[in-house]
Amino acid sequence: MDLRDTPQQAAFRKDVRSWLAANLPEHWGTPAFEEPTDADDRVEFLKTWQRTMFEGGWAGLDWPAEYGGRGIGIIENMIFYEEYAAANAPNMINISVGPSLVGPTLIAAGTDAQKQRFLEPILSGGEVWCQGFSEPNAGSDLAALTTRGEIRGDEIVVTGQKIWTSFAKQSDWCILVVRTDPDAPKHKGLSFLLVDMRSPGITIRPLREMTGEAWFNEVFFDEVRVPKDLLVGELNKGWNVVMTTLAHERGSSAQHGRLGREIGALIALAKRTVRGGKRAADDPAIRQKIADFLAHVMILKMTAYRSASEIERTGVPGPEGSTLKLLWSELDQRVKDTAIELLGEQGLVPEGDPLSVEDGYWQHELLWSRAATIYAGTSEIQRNIIAQRVLGLPR
Numbered sequence: 001m002d003l004r005d006t007p008q009q010a011a012f013r014k015d016v017r018s019w020l021a022a023n024l025p026e027h028w029g030t031p032a033f034e035e036p037t038d039a040d041d042r043v044e045f046l047k048t049w050q051r052t053m054f055e056g057g058w059a060g061l062d063w064p065a066e067y068g069g070r071g072i073g074i075i076e077n078m079i080f081y082e083e084y085a086a087a088n089a090p091n092m093i094n095i096s097v098g099p100s101l102v103g104p105t106l107i108a109a110g111t112d113a114q115k116q117r118f119l120e121p122i123l124s125g126g127e128v129w130c131q132g133f134s135e136p137n138a139g140s141d142l143a144a145l146t147t148r149g150e151i152r153g154d155e156i157v158v159t160g161q162k163i164w165t166s167f168a169k170q171s172d173w174c175i176l177v178v179r180t181d182p183d184a185p186k187h188k189g190l191s192f193l194l195v196d197m198r199s200p201g202i203t204i205r206p207l208r209e210m211t212g213e214a215w216f217n218e219v220f221f222d223e224v225r226v227p228k229d230l231l232v233g234e235l236n237k238g239w240n241v242v243m244t245t246l247a248h249e250r251g252s253s254a255q256h257g258r259l260g261r262e263i264g265a266l267i268a269l270a271k272r273t274v275r276g277g278k279r280a281a282d283d284p285a286i287r288q289k290i291a292d293f294l295a296h297v298m299i300l301k302m303t304a305y306r307s308a309s310e311i312e313r314t315g316v317p318g319p320e321g322s323t324l325k326l327l328w329s330e331l332d333q334r335v336k337d338t339a340i341e342l343l344g345e346q347g348l349v350p351e352g353d354p355l356s357v358e359d360g361y362w363q364h365e366l367l368w369s370r371a372a373t374i375y376a377g378t379s380e381i382q383r384n385i386i387a388q389r390v391l392g393l394p395r
């Protein structure tokens with residue numbers, strides 16, 4: 001496989017780079033720009049940025065043109081994310097459920113009316129979505145979920161509880177999986193719904209994470225009435241729709257760009273940090289660690305490109321998504337662990353404290369990096385998938 005850009009890809013890369021340079025918010029990336037930290041303000045900021053990308057023709061690049069995207073190939077999409085990471089453009093995580101999960105799921109399994117109603121506001125940043133899958137006793141084993149959906153006339157009436165629902169408080173809509181046939185085997189009685197988060201009967205209770213933020217929520221449903229036309233796919237066949245959503249969640253593949261930039265920041269930190277009278281960057285043990293990280297970023301990039309060409313050939317994300325997820329999430333943690341090792345006791349000083357280094361950036365990142373080996377399938381689950389579906393080992 002040739003990893004160099006074709007002339008068309010090089011031209012596309014140049015377009016992305018120059019559009020970002022011209023359109024990122026004023027003073028972006030300098031101390032003069034203060035990124036909102038409050039979750040509500042951050043969502044508003046990201047909605048505005050999403051609208052800017054939409055108006056510039058840079059939203060939903062891999063969505064088909066008939067749904068407002070550009071229908072570009074998976075390699076071009078990866079080039080976009082490499083350039084996006086290199087420019088350190090805004091992290092869209094707070095509003096990403098809509099464009100990266102709900103949009104592709106509706107394009108694959110939604111009705112025409114659902115596509116018509118929901119796709120444009122997702123792309124333009126008009127409506128924010130959350131993902132109501134996990135429950136207190138159903139995470140890795142998602143099909144064990146017990147939130148009920150009772151059919152009553154033209155409605156499905158939902159009662160139960162979801163947990164770890166990121167950004168539920170700031171969301172307009174939710175993709176919700178409920179059990180509509182309690183007597184069927186566990187994967188067979190589920191249905192996939194689109195739920196208005198302002199419906200009567202929904203209570204949202206924020207949960208505080210160890211970073212100090214409250215992105216997560218518990219969401220309680222008490223007799224919430226959902227019109228039947230907001231069912232995606234067939235009644236009791238929601239598991240197929242869930243699989244489509246999860247394939248998109250694990251298939252995201254351009255983490256090498258982001259990690260490459262973070263290792264650049266780690267190198268800068270090692271150059272500034274003096275330990276035992278010497279620069280940390282001159283310590284052979286630290287140099288070797290950083291070189292190992294950079295080698296892993298290259299492995300990640302090549303695996304991402306290999307996986308992308310495979311998806312381009314077959315049209316379906318395969319189990320390679322698990323290899324990528326495992327690689328990037330565990331590498332991310334090692335990078336953050338090393339930054340804290342370099343900082344020594346200063347690594348314990350949180351953001352907001354005058355003694356903190358880079359306003360506690362690395363400390364915050366170390367804590368946040370723990371999440372990545374849990375969400376979108378834990379590392380143990382990814383290892384199971386690789387063992388069974390890539391290596392062909394027995395269950």
Ligand SMILES: Cc1cc2nc3c(=O)[nH]c(=O)nc-3n(C[C@H](O)[C@H](O)[C@H](O)COP(=O)(O)OP(=O)(O)OC[C@H]3O[C@@H](n4cnc5c(N)ncnc54)[C@H](O)[C@@H]3O)c2cc1C
Pocket residue numbers: 130131132133134135136137138139140141163164165166167371372374375376377378379380381384
């Ligand atoms: C930052 C973050 C954001 C999230 N956002 C959302 C969201 O928006 N919406 C949503 O629905 N969910 C969300 N989640 C929840 C996430 O999907 C679950 O945490 C995840 O699926 C794991 O489920 P669990 O927490 O119930 O752990 P469990 O499934 O109970 O797992 C506990 C431990 O047992 C291990 N384990 C479980 N089964 C096996 C097995 N078969 N083999 C080997 N080991 C196993 C796991 O690896 C883990 O170490 C989020 C989680 C995080 C951390």
